[in-house]
Amino acid sequence: MAKISREKVEVVIAGSGIAGSTMAAELGEAGFNVLVLEAGPERKLSEMISSQIWSRRLRWAGPEVQETGDLVGAANFAMGWGTGGAGLHWYANWYRLHPDDFRVRSQYGRSLDWPISYEELRPWYDHAQVYFGVSGGKNPSAPPGASYPMPAIPISSQSAAIKRGFDAEGLTLTSNTLAVNSVPYDGRAGCILDGWCDAGCPIGALANPLVLQWPRAKRAGVKLRHNAYVTRIETDPSGSRATGVVYIDENGQENFQPADVVIAACHTIWNARLLLLSSNDKYPDGLGNSSGTLGHYFTSHALTTIHGLFKQETEPHTGVTGANTLCLDGYDKKQPAKDAFGSRAWLVAQAAKPNDLLGTALAKPELFGDALNNYLHRASSHYGNMTVLCEEDAIPENRVALDPSKRDRYGLPQARVINSLPQENVARSELAKSEGLRIFKAAGTREAWAGPRAPMHMIGGTIMGSDPTTSVTNSFGQIHEVENVFVAGASLFPTPGAINPTATLAALVFRTADFIRTNRSSLLP
Template sequence: MSQISHDKVEVVIIGSGIAGSTMAAELGEAAFNVLVLEAGPERKLSDMISSQIWSRRLRWAGPEVLETGDLVGAANFAMGWGTGGAGLHWYANWYRLHPDDFRVRSLFGRSLDWPIGYDDLRPWYDHAQSYFGVSGNDDSNAPSGEAYPMPATSMSKQSSAIKPGFDAEGLELTTNTLAINSAPYAGRAGCLLDGWCDAGCPIGALTNPLVLQWPRARKAGVELRHNAYVARIETDPSGSKATGVLYLDEQGRENLQPADIVISACHTIWNARLLLLSTSDKHPDGLGNGSKTLGRYFTSHALTTIHGLFSQETEPHLGVSGANTLCLDGYEDKQPAKGAFGSRAWLVGQAAKPNDLLGTALAKPELYGEALDDYLRNASRHYGNMTVLCEEDSIPENRITLDPSKRDRYGLPQAHVINSLPHANATRSKLAKEEGLRIFKAAGTTDAWAGPRNPMHMMGGTIMGDDASASVTNSFGQVHEVDNLFVAGASLFPTPGAVNPTATLAALVFRTADYIRTHRSEWLP
C-alpha cells in the first residue's frame, strides 16, 4: 500500500484534548497554519448523554495500556477517545500547584525540582482561569492569584452533612473551585447541578473543548483530522529537526504529514509512547531520550475514597462529579509524621448515582441480593463521600516503556506503565485514610468505611528541566535535542503535588504558545 503525502503545514498538533485544543486555538488565533490529528472519532455535543453507561463511549478505546505495580488501574479509564479527548469526561476540578510543589528536591531532598517556580506560572494561571471560566471563592489555604470570575456553587446537603466532621478535626472546609459555570458565563449556561459531569456536559456549563477551544480554533482556520493514529515523529538526517509525522488513517494507510513545528499534546502515557516509538539512527532509544529519562519519573496521585451513611438526607445524586467542597488545610505540611511524606487534599461531596463504577452500589461491592437492595434504598438518600489525593514522589523506577510482546492493531508495541507507591507516600496515604474515617465518624455517620487505594491522574514521563542530561524538555516543553519539537500536557510535570493537574497543564500551554508566537521566526521560513 503506497504512502499518502500531504501538503506541509506550519504546525501539526497530535491530540485534540484540553492541551491540544488550547494550543490549537492559541496558535490559530496567532495566524499560524495549524493541523490537529486526533486518533479517535468525531464527537459532538449531541453525543453527551446523561448516563454513566453511555459515558464509557467517551473513554479510551485505543490499544490497552499494560500496567504493573501496586498503584495501577487508571490508564484505560482516565484517557479520552475522540474530539476533545479526556476533556469531555473530566470533572473540572481547578487547582494551582503550591509554591513548595515546584521545589521538593531543594526543600526536602526528595523527588525533583521544576525548572520554573510558582511566580513564573502565576500570570498564566490567572489567564487560564479567565479563559476557561472558573467558579470559586477565596481560600486562605490556596496559592495567591486573581479573584475567580464567578462565585462558587453553594454548599450541598451532602457537604453540609460532612462539614461537622472537618470542624471537629479543626480543619477548614471551603467551597470548591471548578471550571464549571455557577452562573451564565461567556455565552454558556450556568450549571444545573444534576450530577452528570462524568458523562459530559451538553449545555457547556462544564468547560470542555467542544464549547470553548474548538469553536475558537475552527474560526481561526485550524483543521481537525479524525481517525488519524500517529505512529511516529519524523526527523531530518541530522536528527536535530522534526520534519513532520507519520499517521495511519481509518483504512490503515500510511500518511506523511510534513510540518515546520510538531507538538505532541497527547495524554501523558501517549506522549511518552510516541517519542519512544520515534526511533532513528540518530535517536536509537527514542526522540528526546539522550538523557535516558524518557518514560521515567511517571507519577500519579494515591487516591482513597471515604464513604458513609448519614441520618439526614444528603441528596447524593445532585451536585457535580468533581466535588462540591474542598479542604486544603494542612496541604503545606509535607512531613506530617515520621516516615510519612507528601501533601494531601480532600475533595468532598462528589455527586454519585446508584450504578456503575463510581456509583453508590460499588462503594460496597461485597453486598448482593436483599442486602444490596436495602443498602441502595438507604444510600440513595443518605450517602456521603469524599476523596483524598496524596502526593507521589518522582522516582526513575516508575516509568512508561514499550512492550514488544504486546502490539496494537498496526503492529506497534503497546505502552506499559510501571507504578509503585514509595513507602513514605504510602504511609502518608494511610494517615489520610485514618483522618478521613475520623472526620466521617465525627460527622455522625451511622456507618463509615474506606475504599482501596487507587491511582488518579497521570503525570511525568517527558519531564521538563534545565539540565538536558536529566530531562526531556525545557520549561516550554521544547525537546532538548529537537528544537522544533514540543510536548504539551501533564507528562511534562517533574512532580505531581496533590491536586488535579489541569489548571497547571493549561497554564503551561498558554506559556508555551506565547513562546512559540514570539519565536516563530526561528522555525518558519
C-alpha cells in the same frame, strides 16, 4: 502499501484534548496554519448523554496499556477517545500547584525540582482561569492569585452533613474551585447541578473543548482530522529538526504529514510512547531521550475514597462529579508523622447516582441481592463521600516503556506502565485514610468505610528541566535536541503535588503558545 504524503502545514498537533485543543486555538488565532490529528472519532455536543452506558464511549478505546506495580489501573479510566479527548469526561476540578511543589528536591531533598517557579507560572494561571471560566471562593490555604471570575457553586446537602466532621477535627472546608459555570459565563449556561459531569455536559456549563476551544479554533481556521493514529515523529538526516509525523488513517493507510512545528499533546502515556516509537539512527532510544529520562519519573496521585451513611438526607445524586467542597489544610509537606511524606487534599461531596462510575452501588461492590437492595434504599438519600489525593514522589523506577511482547493492531509495541508508591508516600496515604474515617465518625455517620487505594491522574514521563542531561524538554516543553518539537500536557510535570493537574496543564499550554508566537521566525524555516 505506499505512504501518502499530505500537504505541508506550519503546525501539526497530535491529540485534540484540553492540551491539544487549547494549543490549536491559541496558535490558530495567532495566524499559524494548524492541523490537529485525533486518533478517535468525531464527537458532537448532541452525543453528550447523561448516562453511564453512553459515557463509556468517551473513554479510551485505543491500544491496551499494560500496567504493573502496586498503584495501577488509571489508564482507560483517565484517557479519552475522540474530539476533545479526556476533556469530554473530566471532572473540572481546578487547582494550582503550591509553591513548594515546584521545589521538592531543593526544600525536602527528595523527588525533583521544576525548572520554573510558582511566580513564573502565576500570571498564566490567572489567564487560564478567565479563559476556561472558574467558579470558587477564597481559600486561605490556596496559593496567591487573581480572584475567580464566578462565585462558588452553592454548598450541597451532602457537604453540609460532612462539614460537621471537618469542624470537629479543626479543619477548614471551603467551596470547591471548578471550571464549571455557577452562573452564565462567556455565552455558556450556568450549571444545573444534575451530577452528570463525567458523562459530558451538553449545556456547556462545564468547560469542555466542544464548547470552548474548538469553536475558537475552527473560527481561526484550524483543521481537525479524526481517526488519525499518530505513530511517530520524523526528523531530517541531521536529527536537528522534525519534518512531520506519520499517522495511520481509518482505512489502515499510512500517511506522512509534513510540518514546520510538531506538538505532541496526547495523554501522558501516549506522549511518552510516541517519543519512544520515534527512534531512528540518530536517536536509537527514542526522540528526546539523550538524557535517558524519557518515560521515567511517571507519577500519579494515591487516591483513597471515604464513604458513609448519614442520619439526615444528603441528596447525593445532585451537585457536580468533581467535588462540592475542598480542604487544603495541611497541604504543606512538613512531615505529618515519622517516615511519612507528601501533601494531601480532600475533595468532598462528589455527586453519586446508584449506578454511575462513582456511584453508591460501587461503593459497596461486595453486596448482592437483598443486601444490596436494602443498602441502596438507604444510600440513595443518605450517602456521603469524599476523596483524598496524596502526593507520589517522582522516582526513575516508575516509568512508561514499550512492551515488544504486546503489539497493537498495527504491529507497534504497546505501552507498559510501571508504578509503585514509595513507602513514605504509602504511610502518608494511610494517615489520610485514618483522618477521613475520623472525620466521618465525627460528622455522625451511622456507618463509615474506606475504599482501596488507587491511582488517579497520570503525570510525568517526558519531564521538563533546565539541564538537558536530566530531562526531556525545557520549561516550554521544547525537546532539548530538536528545537521544533514540543510536548504539551501533564507528562511534562517533574512532580505531581496532590491536586488535579488540569489548571497547571492549561497554564503551561498558554505559556508555551506564547513562546511559539514570540519565536515564530526562528521556528519556521
